[in-house]
Structures are given as structure tokens and as C-alpha cells.
Amino acid sequence: MSKRITKQSFYRYLKCPSWIWFDATLPHREDAMRARVQDDALIQEQERAILVTRKSIEISAESEDEAFAKTVELMKQGAQSIYGGVLLHGHWVAKPDLFERVSGKSNFGDYYYVACDIKRSRHLKDEYCVQGAFYAEVLRGIQGMKPKQGYIMRPDGTVEAYILEEYLTKFRLVLDGIERILEGIREPHFLTSDCKQSPWFDECKNETIASDHLSRMNRIWRSEVTALNDAGITTVTELSTRNADLLARGVPGITQERLQFLILGAKALLDGKPVVLGKIDFPKTDDALVVDIEADPLRDLHYLFGVLDVHGQGDEFHTFLAEKQDEEKAAWEAFVAFMESRPGIPVYHYGWYEQDVFRLMAERHGAPEGFVDDLAERSVDVLERLREAVIFPLSFYSLKDIAQFLGFRWRHDDASGLNSVLWYEDWLRTGNREMLNDVLRYNEDDVRATWVVRQWAKQRAL
Ligand code: SF4
Known part of the structure; x- marks a missing residue:
């Protein structure tokens, strides 16, 4: 060793x-x-x-x-x-x-x-x-x-x-x-989204599923697993059979409401079916701008702004791309001009990242007065809205996990954020346009997946 x-x-x-x-x-x-x-x-x-x-x-x-x-x-x-x-x-x-x-x-x-x-x-x-x-x-x-x-x-x-x-x-x-x-002493498994960074994640996830460990559940805290273990509950199956009112007396530190939520999550995981808890507050209009941004962290570069423009007649996908390192500003400015040409339309994205990048790009390259605030006001974070209203039978709620669960398929077998960085780096190093095309397809698939999730949620959670 x-x-x-x-x-x-x-x-x-x-x-x-x-x-x-x-x-x-x-x-x-x-x-x-x-x-x-x-x-x-x-x-x-x-x-x-x-x-x-x-x-x-x-x-x-x-x-x-x-x-x-x-x-x-x-x-x-x-x-x-x-x-x-x-x-x-x-x-x-x-x-x-x-x-x-x-x-x-x-x-x-x-x-x-x-x-x-x-x-x-x-x-x-x-x-x-x-x-x-x-x-x-x-x-x-x-x-x-x-x-x-x-x-x-x-x-x-x-x-x-x-x-x-x-x-x-x-x-x-x-x-x-x-x-x-x-020295050879291994630590016990506890599945979290950080685990996805590890090259050994797939083996480990399978082991965790096989042992029905409580950390299979989305966003369960270590302290909660410890408290449940102390109450004699060590698997998702055991948890799914419990009554929250009765359990609350034997599990200090977790509220009855939270226990109820965890039990519902355990049941959903075992049944393989989502549980819709309530209404999702989406904008009434079905017109939308769905945005996804690709960055190359190795160069501190945001090189691709992908936007799906959804309107009454259908949709069009637009890309604002920096083919080279020094084209970030031009890509950003073209993106800004496009977004300004669609005033008032809700801007959908998955997670908080896009809003952060809008602020950073505005600081770095400038933006019209009020542009970033306007985007923040129009912003609809699909993940945030889902979390409040739906329990998915999944350990993770990433866009890939949820959209794939709903039947969406990425065109590239190895589609992932990390691989898109490596493809873009390959493009810069070798000029192989196929690599750049892989990135463009990946970005478009992410955007379309976001819209698929939103459509599903809008139909189900009213
Ligand atoms: S991948 Fe497995 S071993 Fe690694 S932190 Fe996650 S659960 Fe633990």
C-alpha cells in the first residue's frame, strides 16, 4: 500500500x-x-x-x-x-x-x-x-x-x-x-452528493443500495442517521414502516414533521414513485427562456451561454459561444443583447449557479444598468421549486438524476459537467471541432432537460 x-x-x-x-x-x-x-x-x-x-x-x-x-x-x-x-x-x-x-x-x-x-x-x-x-x-x-x-x-x-x-x-x-x-482502517459509507467526485462512486453507490443504508435518502443528515440508528432503525425499509408520531418519542432531535418527511422519502425510494407534496408556484405563462452556462474552471472562463427560447409557436435553441479564451466578453455581450430582446419572459435555470455567473460576468465585462437585477427578478430556479413540493425516489436531485428518472436522455453516453470541461480543453488544444460539437450538444441537452423537468412539475404539482 x-x-x-x-x-x-x-x-x-x-x-x-x-x-x-x-x-x-x-x-x-x-x-x-x-x-x-x-x-x-x-x-x-x-x-x-x-x-x-x-x-x-x-x-x-x-x-x-x-x-x-x-x-x-x-x-x-x-x-x-x-x-x-x-x-x-x-x-x-x-x-x-x-x-x-x-x-x-x-x-x-x-x-x-x-x-x-x-x-x-x-x-x-x-x-x-x-x-x-x-x-x-x-x-x-x-x-x-x-x-x-x-x-x-x-x-x-x-x-x-x-x-x-x-x-x-x-x-x-x-x-x-x-x-x-x-494503516488499512476504512471508514463506513455515507452517501452524499460529494461522493460523485470520487472515481469509485459507482461501486460505492451499489454497495450502499445493497445494504439499504439510510444515507441512500436524499439530503438526510449524518446526525439524523445517528439518531435513527440509536432508535434501532438502520435501513430505508425499516424507516418506511414506522409511524412518525410514535417514532418522535424515541428519536430526540428530529421533529415529528421532519420524521414524517423522512418516512415519506423512504416509501418513495422503495416504491420508485415520486410523491407530490403540494403546489409549485411557476409563472402562469408558458413562454420561457431556459438558460444553462458552461464554464472551463481551468481557465476561469465562461465560454457558452445556451438559451432555449420557448414561445407559442415552438422553441429555438440559441448559443452564445466563446470559441477561444479571449472571446468570453463577446459571448457575454451577445447573450445580454439577446436577453434584453425578450423583456419580461421568465428565465428558467436549474440551481443557483447561473445567477452567480450573471453577477460575475457583469462585474467582469459590464452589463446595462439593472440587467442583472432584472434577470434575478425573472429567474425561476426549477430545483429550488421542486425541492419544496416533490419527493423523488432518488438519492440525488441533480438535473441528470431527475431528468433521467423522467425519461430524458442525453445524446452523449459520457455527458457530465466534468467531461464537458475536458472536451472544451481538447477543442482548444487540438482544434477538433467534434469536441466542440459534443459540448454544444451537451449544453443543449441540459437546457432541454431543464424544460422537461419544469413541464413535468407544472403538470403534476398544481
Ligand atoms: S463514495 Fe462511498 S465511501 Fe466515498 S464518501 Fe461516498 S459513501 Fe463514503
């Missing part, structure tokens, strides 16, 4: 503890590009462009050992900024994007190094800070001085600092968990 701990170990453990175990015992299932997407990293070409003014020295080496030797040598020489460096400390392998020299005492002299990762997300996520705490421990082992701050660099080159001490407890817990798994 390989016992290396890297920054990916922390991300993977937080998404799926078993990922660590499988990685250590079985051949890897992932390529480097996929790992970069999952780690919120950018492609190297993008990173180098951000770092151009820092004049960082880039490490290139044939092996980790060679990269380590070169990194330490540069640190001894006092290099200001090192890109792609590697530090090894026992079985710990620290590869932050950047080591930066700052003033202070260390084994190297009157300076020491801090670590910084380049991340695309605008939010400081816990997993970044836990990775930062890991780098700090390795740096202490090498330079005899533990940095107090960790750093994240954004795609626009701005840097955010955080206090490592605040993440120490979480880091220790995660590290202990990883070390235990590397």
Missing part, C-alpha cells in the same frame, strides 16, 4: 474517505487534468500568465526527488519566488503552486518561505486552508520555522491570506483520518 500524503489526499478525504484507500491499494483512475479541475486549480499556462510579473523561478525535474533537491537549493540561495517546487518530509509530499520568501528567522537565514496555491474559486474553502496547514507542517520540517499564514491567489492575481492556526484542529482531524486509512 502506497502511503504518500499529498495535497490531493486532503481534498479526497474530505469528499470521500474511501478514495484514499482505493488510491493506495488499486491503480489510479484519474488523469492529471481531471485532478486539476477537482482541485479548483487552473491549467499551468494560465498560472504562468498570472505569475509573469512575480518573476518566479519554475522548477522542472524528471522526478520528485530531483524537484525536491532543486527546491531546497533555491531556498538556500534565497530565491524570492519558486513555482512548481516540491518539499518531501517522510511520506508527506508538499507541492503548493508557489513558495514565496518573506522576512524572519529560519534554518536558511534571515528569511523563510510561505506557501501559496492558485485557486479559481472566489471563496476561501476549508479544504484550501487544510492543504495550507499541511504545507506549513512540511515547511517547518525543512526550514525549522512554521509559517503562521497561508495564502491563496485568485485568477486575477490578487492574494488572500488566512491564519493557519484557525484550521489546525480540522487539519489534525483530517490528517489522522488519512493516516488511519493508510
